[in-house]
Amino acid sequence: MSESSTSESSTSESGMRGGRWRTAAALAAFAITASAFAAAPAQAAPPAPVGSFSYTGNADDAVAPNSSGSLTSPTSSFTLNGTNRYLTFTATGGGEHWEVRLEPEDGQDMVVGQTYVDSLDSDSAFVDVSGNGRGCYDSYAAIGAFTVTELKTDRRTGAVTDFAATYEQSCVDGPMTLRGSVSYSS
Structure with a gap:
């Protein structure tokens, strides 16, 4: 055992x-x-986009009468959507919200250094700046112009990634009453 x-x-x-x-x-x-x-x-999260928006309206302007201002990073937020044929820029901060829509002449691409004029012709450029609940009574009745000072696109998607321009707009047929600039860098 x-x-x-x-x-x-x-x-x-x-x-x-x-x-x-x-x-x-x-x-x-x-x-x-x-x-x-x-x-x-x-x-680390990618850095927030850097942007700025400025405006100056004279006494006759419907969007920003007798006022001026600016929104800048980091106290404001910015978005940019579109391609070099049509884009929308927004700026929000300090209780303000602005939207800028820009489009070159029909079928054209935006080019740095080029000025595009909105003359109300169906194939002319398009400019529409609105803010804080105010805009032209009919955005298609606004006239204006914008000059592209910077433009970069994503080669793969065609989306605009960096953009800067100056603009001017009038809600009536007459002298420009609203002027300013936009910039965005992703």
Whole structure:
């Protein structure tokens, strides 16, 4: 009997040793697997777009009568959507919200250094600046012009990523009554 006890004891010990080894191996494999799937260090968020918007309206302007102002980063937020054939720029901050829509002549691309004139012809450029709940009574009755001073696009999508321009607009057929500038850099 003592032989069988010794034999059982040996088997038991080797079974335990084998079990310990399997447990240690499993824990090591788990640790390696867990480290492979561990979250990578958080990457910093991309910087917020940098932008600016300025306006000056004279006494006859319907959008910003007798007023001027500007919105700048980082106290204001900016968006830019569109391609070099049509874009919308928005500026929000300090209780103000502005939207500028610009489009070159029908079928044309915007080009740096070029001035585009909105003369109300169906194929002329398009300028529409509105803000704080005010705009021309009919954006298609506004006349104006804009000059592109910077323009960069995403080569893959065609979306405008960086843009700057000066603008002028009148809600009536007459002298320009609202002037300003926009800029956006992603």
